[in-house]
Amino acid sequence: MTGTSFKKPSTRQRWTIYDIAREAGVTAKTVSRVLNAKGGVSQETRDRIQEIIRRVGYHPHIAARSLRGNRNACIGITLSAPMDIIPVSQHFFIWLFEHLYRTFGIRGEYVCFDVNPYFGGSSSGYSRGVLEHLFKACVIAGPLALDDKDIFQIHESGVPYIAMGRLETLPECSCATVDYEEGAYISTCFLLERGHRRIAMLKGFEGFFPSVERSRGYGRALQEAGIEVDEALIRSVDFETRNISNMVHRLLADSRVTALIDCSATEDSSGLREGMRRAGRVPGKDIEVVAWTYSENGAVLSEAAAHVWLPVREVAAEGIEQLAAWTHGKRKGPIRVVYRPVLFTTWANGEVSRPKRLFGSLE
Amino acid sequence: MTGTSFKKPSTRQRWTIYDIAREAGVTAKTVSRVLNAKGGVSQETRDRIQEIIRRVGYHPHIAARSLRGNRNACIGITLSAPMDIIPVSQHFFIWLFEHLYRTFGIRGEYVCFDVNPYFGGSSSGYSRGVLEHLFKACVIAGPLALDDKDIFQIHESGVPYIAMGRLETLPECSCATVDYEEGAYISTCFLLERGHRRIAMLKGFEGFFPSVERSRGYGRALQEAGIEVDEALIRSVDFETRNISNMVHRLLADSRVTALIDCSATEDSSGLREGMRRAGRVPGKDIEVVAWTYSENGAVLSEAAAHVWLPVREVAAEGIEQLAAWTHGKRKGPIRVVYRPVLFTTWANGEVSRPKRLFGSLE
DNA sequence: CTGTTAGCGCTTTCAC
DNA sequence: GTGAAAGCGCTAACAG
Numbered sequence: 001m002t003g004t005s006f007k008k009p010s011t012r013q014r015w016t017i018y019d020i021a022r023e024a025g026v027t028a029k030t031v032s033r034v035l036n037a038k039g040g041v042s043q044e045t046r047d048r049i050q051e052i053i054r055r056v057g058y059h060p061h062i063a064a065r066s067l068r069g070n071r072n073a074c075i076g077i078t079l080s081a082p083m084d085i086i087p088v089s090q091h092f093f094i095w096l097f098e099h100l101y102r103t104f105g106i107r108g109e110y111v112c113f114d115v116n117p118y119f120g121g122s123s124s125g126y127s128r129g130v131l132e133h134l135f136k137a138c139v140i141a142g143p144l145a146l147d148d149k150d151i152f153q154i155h156e157s158g159v160p161y162i163a164m165g166r167l168e169t170l171p172e173c174s175c176a177t178v179d180y181e182e183g184a185y186i187s188t189c190f191l192l193e194r195g196h197r198r199i200a201m202l203k204g205f206e207g208f209f210p211s212v213e214r215s216r217g218y219g220r221a222l223q224e225a226g227i228e229v230d231e232a233l234i235r236s237v238d239f240e241t242r243n244i245s246n247m248v249h250r251l252l253a254d255s256r257v258t259a260l261i262d263c264s265a266t267e268d269s270s271g272l273r274e275g276m277r278r279a280g281r282v283p284g285k286d287i288e289v290v291a292w293t294y295s296e297n298g299a300v301l302s303e304a305a306a307h308v309w310l311p312v313r314e315v316a317a318e319g320i321e322q323l324a325a326w327t328h329g330k331r332k333g334p335i336r337v338v339y340r341p342v343l344f345t346t347w348a349n350g351e352v353s354r355p356k357r358l359f360g361s362l363e
Numbered sequence: 364m365t366g367t368s369f370k371k372p373s374t375r376q377r378w379t380i381y382d383i384a385r386e387a388g389v390t391a392k393t394v395s396r397v398l399n400a401k402g403g404v405s406q407e408t409r410d411r412i413q414e415i416i417r418r419v420g421y422h423p424h425i426a427a428r429s430l431r432g433n434r435n436a437c438i439g440i441t442l443s444a445p446m447d448i449i450p451v452s453q454h455f456f457i458w459l460f461e462h463l464y465r466t467f468g469i470r471g472e473y474v475c476f477d478v479n480p481y482f483g484g485s486s487s488g489y490s491r492g493v494l495e496h497l498f499k500a501c502v503i504a505g506p507l508a509l510d511d512k513d514i515f516q517i518h519e520s521g522v523p524y525i526a527m528g529r530l531e532t533l534p535e536c537s538c539a540t541v542d543y544e545e546g547a548y549i550s551t552c553f554l555l556e557r558g559h560r561r562i563a564m565l566k567g568f569e570g571f572f573p574s575v576e577r578s579r580g581y582g583r584a585l586q587e588a589g590i591e592v593d594e595a596l597i598r599s600v601d602f603e604t605r606n607i608s609n610m611v612h613r614l615l616a617d618s619r620v621t622a623l624i625d626c627s628a629t630e631d632s633s634g635l636r637e638g639m640r641r642a643g644r645v646p647g648k649d650i651e652v653v654a655w656t657y658s659e660n661g662a663v664l665s666e667a668a669a670h671v672w673l674p675v676r677e678v679a680a681e682g683i684e685q686l687a688a689w690t691h692g693k694r695k696g697p698i699r700v701v702y703r704p705v706l707f708t709t710w711a712n713g714e715v716s717r718p719k720r721l722f723g724s725l726e
Numbered sequence: 727c728t729g730t731t732a733g734c735g736c737t738t739t740c741a742c
Numbered sequence: 743g744t745g746a747a748a749g750c751g752c753t754a755a756c757a758g
Contacts, residue, residue: 014735016734016735016736017735017736017737018735018736026744026745027744027745027746028735028736028737028745029737029738029744029745029746030743030744030745032736032737032738033743033744035736036737039743040743040744041743041744042743042744045743045744057494057516059491059494059495060495060735060736061430061495061496061734061735061736062426062495062496062497063425063426063427063429063430063435063436063496063497063734063735063736064426064430064734064735064736064737064750065735065736065737066426066736066750067424067426067427067430067734067735067736067737067749067750067751067752068735068736068737068738068749068750069736069737069738069750070737070750072426073426073436073497074437074473074475074497083464090453090457093457093460094453094456094457094721097456097476097721098721098722101446101478101722105476105478105480106478106480107480108480108487110437110475110476110477110492110497111475111476111477111478112437112473112474112475112476113460113468113473113474113475113476114473114474115464115468115469115474117468117469117470117471124471128422129473131420131422132422132423132424132425133424133425133426133751134425134426134436134437134473153420358457358460358461359461359464377751379750379751379752380751380752380753381751381752389728389729390728390729390730391729391751391752391753392728392729392730392753392754393727393728393729395752395753395754396728396753398752399753402727403727403728404727404728405727405728408727408728423751423752424750424751424752426750426751426752427734427750427751427752427753428751428752428753429734429752430733430734430735430736430750430751430752430753431733431734431751431752431753431754432734432752432753432754433734433753496735
């Protein structure tokens with residue numbers, strides 16, 4: 001404290017806008033105008049008020065502002081399901097945080113995470129931050145469950161938001177997503193063209209929309225080829241290597257199965273290899289694999305016949321950009337960005353390593 | 364919406380506690396009691412109110428609650444300096460987030476980051492989240508600047524907080540830190556005992572307290588050995604490999620210098636090796652190195668004579684644990700946890716790789 | 727067990 | 743260019 005030092009007169013510690021007003025010999029409204037950089041205040045008054053604010057270290061009460069001004073405080077990130085259920089890779093998380101920093105943090109926004117925890121076995125719902133008027137904008141990370149209801153509440157609230165996936169139950173949903181149906185479709189078509197008739201599929205995200213999209217793309221490709229879908233060839237897997245190798249083994253026990261699509265989202269080469277080995281199969285010889293990857297031109301399995309690249313980060317970046325524009329009043333919602341996956345048969349970037357799960361280290 | 368469906372009568376969308384009260388045929392206070400799980404409401408009334416709340420999807424306005432109840436909304440994490448100045452490693456960030464999740468997120472707390480951005484060249488101050496009454500507790504990540512003032516405001520606010528370093532200007536500061544002075548002291552003593560008299564030091568965090576602590580520990584060791592400090596032997600470095608190799612080269616150009624302490628906090632073996640090579644030195648022959656590491660039993664430089672382990676994550680974990688206790692009223696502040704660094708001359712975990720900076724990938 | 731009143735700190739509306 | 747008054751949605755204190 002340099003120069004004249006003021007005394008907060010009331011017994012409480014906190015300086016209010018009224019205290020500043022009193023010191024400056026104006027009303028609270030004038031101080032409010034200065035704080036919000038609005039017109040209608042002479043430069044002299046403005047300077048005087050700012051000097052007092054600086055000197056006493058006054059900061060407006062964000063809750064009062066939020067309550068009265070109807071402006072929420074933070075940019076929120078929520079997980080569509082608790083992390084125990086839906087793994088988030090460390091890589092994606094780091095990427096997301098960095099991107100939010102560039103887009104929002106640098107402009108002085110608070111970036112607030114709601115980790116959507118379980119309370120005694122039941123989730124409190126990931127829309128909480130929006131419904132409680134804490135979030136001025138919301139990024140929903142992770143796949144949406146088939147029976148998701150929170151998204152409707154967020155959608156209706158009018159708060160700008162972006163989901164990382166589409167959902168049929170809310171077609172006008174604001175989203176930025178890769179077209180997983182297309183991914184499954186091109187994976188299946190590729191194998192059909194190479195003469196395969198019984199194509200197995202290892203599918204992630206059971207109970208979530210991405211799983212349904214995969215099934216649909218697969219089914220559509222088969223239908224166009226005049227082949228009936230055999231449900232036994234589609235297996236849902238979780239994110240355990242053990243689970244993947246078991247499923248691969250089981251699927252390939254049927255010797256008529258000559259091709260496999262891995263769209264488990266695990267990028268787990270060791271599970272695939274172990275499963276094929278146990279089934280006595282040799283990739284490129286009696287089994288052909290299409291593996292999904294999240295790296296451009298990076299292979300999951302170098303023995304694979306092809307890879308399908310899901311540009312998840314790329315589409316998320318685009319979505320967050322548009323979310324920022326919406327949040328700052330430069331456009332209206334909803335957002336709809338859908339990127340197409342890309343099939344490639346040669347890879348320049350070698351084999352990618354299996355992503356580390358966030359919280360994997362603590363479990 | 365199942366069963367009876369209510370209509371929000373006012374023109375605005377939002378349901379308030381009064382609307383719930385009206386529907387339930389009670390007053391707002393009773394609803395408030397139910398919301399806050401307080402006594403004084405019959406089970407029957409409680410059930411009826413909860414049913415209405417559930418049905419209309421009511422959520423309390425967090426700002427109103429915060430304003431009236433004097434309870435802030437989030438657990439805050441602030442950076443003591445903008446990330447352009449102070450690098451945060453991806454590893455530490457992931458660790459921090461995971462730990463905050465375990466400690467706070469799982470209990471339903473919002474975890475909110477203030478990235479302390481520059482606005483037109485000047486920082487808005489990292490105490491913002493506390494002073495604006497958004498944070499109910501605050502973790503200050505990163506070293507504190509010598510002229511830091513924000514910490515005083517946080518300290519005086521009464522909000523539970525923990526800084527990741529000590530500072531002399533505020534001895535009663537709440538902190539969880541490694542004793543960097545001790546680290547420099549034991550590093551220097553080790554080399555003195557091995558007969559070295561001219562010991563160079565590569566020092567990080569110029570302008571921040573950890574730098575001062577390093578100098579003091581170094582000076583104390585020399586003083587006890589009756590050797591005068593030659594300031595030319597102490598060099599501040601930033602986090603660029605190039606900068607490190609240059610400094611090592613320059614320091615070792617003086618052939619009387621026979622030992623080097625790397626406490627740059629970079630864990631950068633390539634900078635060290637390159638510098639020594641350019642100076643025509645061979646570690647273990649005409650130069651002995653003590654390197655600082657943040658991994659237990661992990662070496663930065665396998666040619667080093669010794670390593671000093673700074674248990675930064677370990678002390679942060681302890682600090683966050685105590686911060687949670689303080690936040691939840693189970694103890695009082697301030698917190699003071701200081702862990703001692705450990706010198707070791709053999710390493711089981713091999714050589715650690717240089718940490719990746721958060722935002723390194725986007726620069 | 728439940729209701730009434732007041733007010734947290736700010737911004738909006740309207741008046742001067 | 744500035745001020746007065748009302749009220750955002752909630753909860754603490756007190757009354758019944």
